[in-house]
Amino acid sequence: MVNNPYIYTISEITSKIKLILEGNLHNIRVMGEISNLVIPASGHVYLTLKDNYSQIKMVIFRSKANLLRFNLQDGLMIIAHGEISVYEKRGEYQLIADHIEPAGYGELYLAFEQLKEQLRIEGLFSEAHKKPLPMVPNRIGIITSPTGAAVQDILNIITRRFSNIEILIYPVMVQGETAPSDIANAISQMNRLPDTLLPDVLIVGRGGGSIEDLWAFNDERVARAIFDSDIPIISAVGHECDFTIADFVADLRAPTPSAAAELVVKNKRELVERIEVLSIRLRHAIQKDLDLIAHRLKRLKESSALLRADYTVLQYQQRVDEITLALSLSVSNLTKLTLARLETITGKLNTLNPSAILSRGYSITFKLPEETVINNANQVKKEDRIRIHLHKGEVIAEIRDIGEECTQINQV
Template sequence: MHHYTDTPAHNVEASAKALSVTELNGKARRLLEMNFNNVRVEGEISGLARPSSGHWYFTLKDKQSQIRCAMFRNRNQALKFVPTEGMLLMVRGRVSLYEGRGDYQLIVEHMDNAGTGDLQKAFEVLKAKLATEGLFDMTRKQPLPTHPKHIGVITSPTGAAIRDILTVLKRRFPAIPVTIIPSSVQGEQAKHELVSALKLAERSNRFDVLIIGRGGGSLEDLWPFNEELVARAIANCPIPIVSAVGHEIDFTIADFVADYRAATPSAAAEILSPDRQAILNQLHLFSRKLTTLTRHKLQLSQKELDNLKKRLRHPGERLRDSSQRLDDLEIRLKQAITLSLARAQSNLDRTKDRAHQQGPQRKLELFKNKNEHIRQKLIHLMLNNMEKRQLKLEKASGELNAVSPLATLSRGYSITKSHNAIIRDSQQLKEGDLISTRFHRGEAICKVEELKSES
């Protein structure tokens, strides 16, 4: 432990010439560079800036501390990779001091990829989890209104993001109502305020679209928009949401969950606001078309009016035309009456002829002729039928005669009976029996004298 007292040496030093700020910063820079001219530092990169000069400016950090770093173009061009937000780096360089601002910094000569930082790992884990649950699916995203009626903006009321949004809306379409729903956008409390702002917007039932976001920053600065609490609140909000967090290269979980991701807050305002000039140009175009159509309609009406004027005639001419038309109609009427009478007379004559043809006398004659024709036809059919039956009877008689016993008898055979039973075998008789024999003509009664068996 060192104790300081007022000594003559101290008084001499106090009376010496004071250093300027530039001299002090120069001495500090040289002191740092002499003692830390080749150090290795491991840390997580954050807030990488790459201006047009080609130099890189970023911050290396761990859980407790951080240090500003610069890597000039002649050094970073030799690298085979470009570091990204949250990457864990192993850098080599010298400690220095930027005299213009008095900032303590590390001038990086070389860097290697040492893996992924804690925040970046947490980002990737949550992103994979929500993607698996389907919170990033395009099917659940709501369409944005073409002409918003009221835009709600959830952001810091003092940040650059709200100024950019209002500037763009004022330039493009100042008639759209805009309400700022204030919330902190950085720090531990920001996630709770963002969720509360979303619920407030939903309960108010005033907005048809919301913008949620902030300006660019490091991964830590943007971390409230990577919180699961905020992501689920955005996913469950029934109002379409445009996420506008950071710059074009910055992506957060809110960007993936929102219905639309805008690269910047200004881009979000551009997306939601109709272009006033484009609408005015369209209105002018419609006005010109309406004028042209109206003029064309007036011209057509004028031509129609001129045609009607030409068709108007003097009343005397119209009376003469009407009189002539009346005469013509009279002539046509007389001709029509004459023709109608002639047709009526012709119809009457035809009716008389039909009445004569269909009178009782005529019908009686027709019935007589028809009956005579039917009688003659019936007699012819009866004779024809009798002739056919006669032929059929003769044919049947011939066939019956051919198989008749009488026909057999006519050929010299006879039929012998005893007690009305036909005798076919001599064994049926005995001597002394009376038998009757039928010939072709006549019959004889005989007595059996002798029986002979067939040898």
């Protein structure tokens, strides 16, 4: 006979169990393997967390599930933080989780690998989708923070190599919650510009930082915006050792923002040398074809079959004359076309040459001591020192007066 005479109802004993469990297990971490994962339209997550011997039901409410940076899946080992809750109506207990992290992996690393694999399967990294960069861009778009060192590095290199290339800067946040949507929207907006403003190439990037700082460039929205862009895109995120999802999707990856500027704007001397190399190769190819044709003609003339019959010789000679004339015209036309293309490219380079512009009376004015190019009177104030670069020589001057049509300076 049991000594305790009290008899509990089901509700009473369930309430007592609830009080004991919830009172003692309210700030716990549990590790296990996900199974029976269900995510209904409500957005709440229901699953079973198990090990080799036991299992427990677990719930992640939508407000917490939306904060996850990686995808839950059956078979994934996780560590869940939360509290035990008793569902009195069924007499069941479950774990209410408020934070999840992958066991054995960093949360961001797992999210990175999951998205990388998903986009790879979809073909966003395929070389077949990579667009070539223009040889000489007329207009370059830059999507980055307007206050970071990256934009200054890019501008300095582009101005030094080709100072008259037009540059469009679309300022965005490069880290923080709004950064991914800012960057994706900027890429989309650049692609919608009219032809008169449309860039030939885009540089999208920022300076280095931690994985959290660079995380905007691992966002799916940014990756898909890069893939959908009709304008070729160079990704320039972080330092040489930093890789992001944007790097894999972009048409070209640059290890740093400075390297991106060097890739998109070739040095003028390099362009001239490249044209000369192509010209030499073209001449050699034409000469090789001419030598081969001449050799074949010689063999035809010396053929014993031709020597046996005068009539046959005349027929072949006529055919040889026709071929020779056609080849001569073809080679002449090809040579003229090639020279015309070379003259066009050379003329374009000469037009873009800053020295040629300066020789026509123009000048470039730099604000001292920053050495920034001045193209608006609003950039200077009285008593500012400036350096004026002329066709021959330089002038150091001081601003004495500023107006909308005239800025008075004194030479120093």
